[in-house]
Amino acid sequence: MGARLAAMAALLADETRAAFCLALLDGRAWTASELARHAGVAASTTSEHLGRLVEGGLLAEERQGRHRYVRLADPEIAHLIEDLAGHAVPAGTGPAEGGPRTLRAASASNALARGRTCYDHLAGRLGISITEAMTERGLLRQDTGFALTDEGLRWFGEQGMALTGQRTRRPLVRGCLDWTERRPHLAGTAGALLCRHAFDAGWCVRIGSGRAVKVTPGGERALAELLGISPETLR
Amino acid sequence: MGARLAAMAALLADETRAAFCLALLDGRAWTASELARHAGVAASTTSEHLGRLVEGGLLAEERQGRHRYVRLADPEIAHLIEDLAGHAVPAGTGPAEGGPRTLRAASASNALARGRTCYDHLAGRLGISITEAMTERGLLRQDTGFALTDEGLRWFGEQGMALTGQRTRRPLVRGCLDWTERRPHLAGTAGALLCRHAFDAGWCVRIGSGRAVKVTPGGERALAELLGISPETLR
DNA sequence: GACGACGTTCGGTCGTGGCCGAAGTGGGTG
DNA sequence: CACCCACTTCGGCCACGACCGAACGTCGTC
Numbered sequence: 001m002g003a004r005l006a007a008m009a010a011l012l013a014d015e016t017r018a019a020f021c022l023a024l025l026d027g028r029a030w031t032a033s034e035l036a037r038h039a040g041v042a043a044s045t046t047s048e049h050l051g052r053l054v055e056g057g058l059l060a061e062e063r064q065g066r067h068r069y070v071r072l073a074d075p076e077i078a079h080l081i082e083d084l085a086g087h088a089v090p091a092g093t094g095p096a097e098g099g100p101r102t103l104r105a106a107s108a109s110n111a112l113a114r115g116r117t118c119y120d121h122l123a124g125r126l127g128i129s130i131t132e133a134m135t136e137r138g139l140l141r142q143d144t145g146f147a148l149t150d151e152g153l154r155w156f157g158e159q160g161m162a163l164t165g166q167r168t169r170r171p172l173v174r175g176c177l178d179w180t181e182r183r184p185h186l187a188g189t190a191g192a193l194l195c196r197h198a199f200d201a202g203w204c205v206r207i208g209s210g211r212a213v214k215v216t217p218g219g220e221r222a223l224a225e226l227l228g229i230s231p232e233t234l235r
Numbered sequence: 236m237g238a239r240l241a242a243m244a245a246l247l248a249d250e251t252r253a254a255f256c257l258a259l260l261d262g263r264a265w266t267a268s269e270l271a272r273h274a275g276v277a278a279s280t281t282s283e284h285l286g287r288l289v290e291g292g293l294l295a296e297e298r299q300g301r302h303r304y305v306r307l308a309d310p311e312i313a314h315l316i317e318d319l320a321g322h323a324v325p326a327g328t329g330p331a332e333g334g335p336r337t338l339r340a341a342s343a344s345n346a347l348a349r350g351r352t353c354y355d356h357l358a359g360r361l362g363i364s365i366t367e368a369m370t371e372r373g374l375l376r377q378d379t380g381f382a383l384t385d386e387g388l389r390w391f392g393e394q395g396m397a398l399t400g401q402r403t404r405r406p407l408v409r410g411c412l413d414w415t416e417r418r419p420h421l422a423g424t425a426g427a428l429l430c431r432h433a434f435d436a437g438w439c440v441r442i443g444s445g446r447a448v449k450v451t452p453g454g455e456r457a458l459a460e461l462l463g464i465s466p467e468t469l470r
Numbered sequence: 471g472a473c474g475a476c477g478t479t480c481g482g483t484c485g486t487g488g489c490c491g492a493a494g495t496g497g498g499t500g
Numbered sequence: 501c502a503c504c505c506a507c508t509t510c511g512g513c514c515a516c517g518a519c520c521g522a523a524c525g526t527c528g529t530c
Contacts, residue, residue: 002254008323009247019237047508066497066506088243128327145408173380282478301476301527
C-alpha cells in the first residue's frame with residue numbers, strides 16, 4: 001500500500017512532470033512537443049515523462065497521425081492535482097514572497113486571480129463570486145456541506161442546463177478549493193455545465209492561450225441580472 | 236508553481252515516508268522509534284524523513300521528554316493523503332491481485348474493510364453503512380452534492396452532539412472517498428464528532444493497535460434502532 | 471552520578487532517475 | 501518517391517537522495 005502511494009506521488013514529484021500536469025489543468029489536450037516547449041526540455045525527455053504519466057493513469061493519450069495528444073485522464077485526477085497544488089502553497093503567497101518577478105508575469109497572475117478555468121469549471125474571483133452569489137440566493141448550501149438546494153436544481157433547469165439524466169459516477173456538484181481565494185468554488189458536473197454555458201452564452205472569453213478568462217460586458221450584465229453580482233467584485 | 240507541486244509530491248514519493256503517513260492516518264501521534272520499527276528502517280533514517288515531513292508542513296511534532304511525537308498536521312492533510320491513496324489503487328484490488336499473501340494479513344485486511352477509522356472519522360463498511368442510512372432517512376443529501384439536511388442537523392442535536400459553535404475553517408461535513416467501498420463516507424467536523432460519539436457510547440472498539448474497529452453488540456443495537464442499519468450489513 | 475533509551479548529526483556508499491544528443495521509426499506532404 | 505517533422509529508443513552522464521553505522525547530545529532512571 002505504501003508502495004502504491006509512493007509510486008503515485010512520484011509521478012508528480014518531478015518538476016517537469018508537475019509542469020505538464022499544471023498545464024493540462026486547462027482541460028485541453030496538448031501535443032508532446034507543445035509540452036516540451038512549455039517546460040523547456042528536450043523531446044526525448046518529454047516522451048519518457050509522458051510514458052510514465054500515461055502508464056500511471058494520470059494522463060490519457062490519443063494518437064492522431066504523427067501527433068500524440070495527452071490530457072488529464074479524468075476529472076477526478078484534475079481535482080486531485082488542484083487539491084495537491086492548493087496545499088503546496090504554504091503561507092501568504094501574495095505579492096510578497098515567491099510572487100511574480102516581472103511586470104508581464106504580474107499582470108498574467110492578476111488575470112488568473114480574476115478569473116480562470118480550473119479544468120472544466122470556473123475559478124478565481126469569477127468562480128468564487130458565482131459560488132457565493134448562488135449561496136446567498138439559496139441555490140447552493142455551504143453551511144452543512146456543499147450541495148445544491150432544490151431551488152438551485154430548478155435554477156439550472158431554467159437556465160437551460162439539464163442536470164438530469166447525467167448518469168455518470170461523477171458527482172453532480174462538489175466543492176473545489178480555490179488556491180487564490182482560499183475558498184471553495186462550484187465544481188462537479190454542474191460546475192462544468194455552468195462553465196460551458198458561460199462560454200456558449202458569451203459571458204466570458206479566454207485570454208490568450210492559457211487558463212485565464214475575461215468577463216465580457218454582456219457577461220457582467222447577465223451575472224448582475226441573474227445572480228446579483230456587481231461588476232466591481234469581478235475586477 | 237510547478238516546483239511547489241513537485242516538492243509537495245516528493246514528500247510522499249518515498250516509500251518509507253509514505254508508510255509513515257499511512258500509519259499516521261490512524262489519527263494518533265507516534266514516536267519516531269515506533270515509526271522506525273513500523274517501516275523497518277534505522278533510527279537515523281527516520282529522523283531525516285521526519286525532519287523533511289515536518290518542514291514540509293505535512294506533520295506536526297511535539298516533544299515530550301526524550302520522545303518526539305509526530306502526527307498529521309491537520310485534517311486537510313489527512314484528507315489529501317487518503318485521497319491520493321484512494322487513487323493509487325488502480326483496478327480490482329480485491330483478493331485477487333496485490334492482495335494479502337498470508338492468512339494473518341487476509342484477516343487483518345478483512346477487518347479493515349469491515350470497519351476502520353479514517354483519521355478521525357469512521358470508514359469501511361461501517362462508515363458507508365452509516366452514511367447510506369443517513370441518506371435514506373433524509374438526514375444527509377448526496378444527490379446534489381454532499382451536505383446535511385436540516386433534519387440531519389436536528390438529528391445531531393438530539394444525539395447530544397453539538398455541531399453549532401464550531402468556529403473552525405474545517406467544513407462541517409464533507410465526503411471522503413472510501414477506498415475499499417469506492418463510495419463517499421461522512422467526514423468533516425460532523426464525521427469526527429460522530430466517530431468520537433461512537434467510541435464514547437461504546438458502539439465500537441478498536442481492534443488491536445491499528446486502525447481497524449469492531450462494532451459491539453450494543454453498537455449493533457444502537458445503529459439498528461437509530462438508523463435502521465441491520466447487523467448483517469456490517470459483517 | 472552512571473547507565474540506558476531516544477533522538478540527532480555526520481560521513482560515506484550506492485542506486486535511481488532526469489537529462490541530453492544521436493540515431494531510428496513512421497505518418498503526412500510536396 | 502523523397503523529404504520533413506513528430507515522436508521514440510538508446511547510451512551515457514550526472515546529481516540527488518535514501519540508507520546505514522558510528523559518534524554525539526539529552527533526558528529519565530536506578
